[in-house]
Amino acid sequence: MILANVRGRLRAQDFLLVALALAHGDAVRRARYERLLLEAGPDHLLDEPDLLDALLALRTLVVPSPALFAYVAVRHALRAAGVDDRELADYLAALLLEFGDHDRHVRIGRVDDETYHYLVDMVEDLTGLDDAGERAFLLRVHLGNYSLWLAGLFPDYIAARRSRKGGPDLPYYDELGRQGFRLAAEHRLAEHLGVARLEPRDGFDVALRDDQQVDRRLRVQVPKRQDLIVLVLDLGGAFLRGDATEDAALGHGASRLVYNP
Numbered sequence: 220m221i222l223a224n225v226r227g228r229l230r231a232q233d234f235l236l237v238a239l240a241l242a243h244g245d246a247v248r249r250a251r252y253e254r255l256l257l258e259a260g261p262d263h264l265l266d267e268p269d270l271l272d273a274l275l276a277l278r279t280l281v282v283p284s285p286a287l288f289a290y291v292a293v294r295h296a297l298r299a300a301g302v303d304d305r306e307l308a309d310y311l312a313a314l315l316l317e318f319g320d321h322d323r324h325v326r327i328g329r330v331d332d333e334t335y336h337y338l339v340d341m342v343e344d345l346t347g348l349d350d351a352g353e354r355a356f357l358l359r360v361h362l363g364n365y366s367l368w369l370a371g372l373f374p375d376y377i378a379a380r381r382s383r384k385g386g387p388d389l390p391y392y393d394e395l396g397r398q399g400f401r402l403a404a405e406h407r408l409a410e411h412l413g414v415a416r417l418e419p420r421d422g423f424d425v426a427l428r429d430d431q432q433v434d435r436r437l438r439v440q441v442p443k444r445q446d447l448i449v450l451v452l453d454l455g456g457a458f459l460r461g462d463a464t465e466d467a468a469l470g471h472g473a474s475r476l477v478y479n480p
Contacts, residue, residue, distance in 0.1 A: 221317050223309035228286040236281060237264050240273035271295045289315050318368050327361040338395050356406045362399030366392045
């Protein structure tokens with residue numbers, strides 16, 4: 220189960236590295252950042268405007284942990300897009316880390332035997348499950364997560380399949396993702412498992428801002444569209460590109476996706 224807990228995974232060495240990166244070799248600045256960490260907690264340092272660039276510029280044997288870099292990249296992308304929501308950044312960073320681990324992106328859980336490579340397969344399985352059961356809940360969440368994973372990390376692949384084979388476009392994945400999260404938020408287990416806020420809210424979509432700056436800083440191409448989540452997940456390509464996960468996603472056979480599940 221993917222939860223918004225990436226900040227909770229950060230350890231003392233992560234925060235000390237943040238202070239080191241922000242100090243840029245200045246011992247006085249480093250001491251000031253370490254004092255600020257003790258007095259105000261880590262969130263203020265993690266929101267420092269130049270932190271992402273500072274982490275990318277590190278040239279030492281000490282490198283950011285996956286949790287630290289994922290959270291900072293997503294958090295700063297959201298803030299650049301006008302969304303100041305730490306919990307949302309936490310959840311999306313957790314999604315990137317979890318789905319980037321081998322074939323986790325095609326399973327509703329790490330140890331689940333069933334794999335889902337196509338959204339329509341999840342929709343079909345949902346129709347045959349007890350709506351009140353735990354598996355139905357997990358499948359609803361996975362429908363949302365997997366839709367955003369595909370649309371966010373592999374928009375070029377989706378566009379190419381649409382061009383060559385008439386497959387669905389990005390709004391199709393966005394809409395199924397919203398449906399999955401909405402259904403999950405309405406499930407009886409949502410509040411118990413702490414995911415009631417998965418339901419899309421007003422203002423879920425915002426206009427992208429300064430795409431060229433994002434391209435330049437993270438060396439990824441941001442799609443010229445209005446979907447915030449696609450922007451955020453595309454930033455994951457800065458540290459997931461080349462992973463076996465991408466090969467798995469790009470190696471699907473003929474798509475069985477339908478337009479109206």
